[in-house]
Amino acid sequence: MSSTEERLRALIDANLEIEGRASGQPISLDLSLADAGVSSTDLVAFWQLVCEEFSMDIPAEVFAELATPGDLIAHLDADAG
Amino acid sequence: MNVACPPAVQSGGWWQPFAAFDGVAVLHVDLAPDALNEQRAWAWLDPAERQRADQFRHGGAKRQYVLCRSALRSLLCDALSCRNEQLAFRASKHGKPSAFVGGSKSAFGFNVSHGGRHGLIALAPDGTVGVDVEERSAPRNLDVLVDTVLSPGERAEVMAAAGDEKLRLFLNLWTMKEALSKARGVGMSMDVSGFEIPHGMLRGTRGGVFCFPDVPDLTWALHNVGTDDFAAAVACTTQAVCDAS
Numbered sequence: 001m002s003s004t005e006e007r008l009r010a011l012i013d014a015n016l017e018i019e020g021r022a023s024g025q026p027i028s029l030d031l032s033l034a035d036a037g038v039s040s041t042d043l044v045a046f047w048q049l050v051c052e053e054f055s056m057d058i059p060a061e062v063f064a065e066l067a068t069p070g071d072l073i074a075h076l077d078a079d080a081g
Numbered sequence: 082m083n084v085a086c087p088p089a090v091q092s093g094g095w096w097q098p099f100a101a102f103d104g105v106a107v108l109h110v111d112l113a114p115d116a117l118n119e120q121r122a123w124a125w126l127d128p129a130e131r132q133r134a135d136q137f138r139h140g141g142a143k144r145q146y147v148l149c150r151s152a153l154r155s156l157l158c159d160a161l162s163c164r165n166e167q168l169a170f171r172a173s174k175h176g177k178p179s180a181f182v183g184g185s186k187s188a189f190g191f192n193v194s195h196g197g198r199h200g201l202i203a204l205a206p207d208g209t210v211g212v213d214v215e216e217r218s219a220p221r222n223l224d225v226l227v228d229t230v231l232s233p234g235e236r237a238e239v240m241a242a243a244g245d246e247k248l249r250l251f252l253n254l255w256t257m258k259e260a261l262s263k264a265r266g267v268g269m270s271m272d273v274s275g276f277e278i279p280h281g282m283l284r285g286t287r288g289g290v291f292c293f294p295d296v297p298d299l300t301w302a303l304h305n306v307g308t309d310d311f312a313a314a315v316a317c318t319t320q321a322v323c324d325a326s
Contacts, residue, residue, distance in 0.1 A: 015222060019141055045220065049225065
């Protein structure tokens with residue numbers, strides 16, 4: 001089974017435009033998605049897509065605090081663990 | 082409606098007055114690449130803001146931040162009669178900034194949004210304000226967004242719209258909901274599918290009065306200020322009575 005990071009990277013590749021990053025390039029885990037130029041509409045859709053991919057209900061106020069892929073992975077792994 | 086006069090605002094190198102109502106002034110900030118404007122804007126920033134700007138790894142987001150923050154500094158210095166070095170900002174838990182002059186918190190309300198080549202700054206001397214702007218381009222996951230951020234009634238209206246009207250209607254609703262959640266100071270931490278935009282505004286009325294279901298005693302004047310180029314909305318506190326949805 002793919003790791004959380006691999007599944008998250010696939011979601012990012014398919015759904016987020018990160019300035020200066022080509023699809024498939026490694027993702028910096030400490031990169032703030034907002035600082036990387038991701039729009040608010042893409043972020044909100046991404047929130048829903050993460051919930052669907054990992055079969056989790058992440059409240060909006062919790063997702064808003066998860067600024068980086070690393071934050072998201074830690075949250076998803078903790079919730080699954 | 083609040084009848085206070087909006088603050089007098091001046092044009093700058095990259096911003097100009099855009100709208101005024103209910104004691105609120107709205108400025109448009111031109112975020113197109115311009116090396117001279119960006120150099121002039123950089124000079125307005127304090128050391129912490131320059132460090133923040135350098136955290137943006139690529140040009141677009143950094144340019145948006147630098148041009149909007151510098152315009153905000155210039156406008157607030159005029160409005161609060163202070164020097165740039167006296168002005169500082171601190172953010173609330175959910176990221177909404179307040180202005181401080183000489184270490185004292187100012188009650189002057191303001192809010193900033195940017196989308197693509199367009200920034201908007203709303204100034205409300207006597208109240209609380211939120212603003213949102215989005216370029217009229219299709220988000221990657223429009224159907225996911227429709228399902229996520231709209232109420233069932235709003236969703237039905239958008240899904241019944243044909244062609245470009247579907248995107249236009251969605252972006253109008255999105256910016257109105259964002260302006261309201263930013264005015265309230267909760268931003269993206271709020272699930273905005275839990276409230277509905279006043280029905281008349283769904284059908285094209287440019288202004289309305291809104292109350293959050295969980296805070297019925299506080300009313301907000303809501304304005305659709307979008308153009309053909311961008312969707313945009315402003316929400317500010319008002320004494321008016323809430324519209325029936």
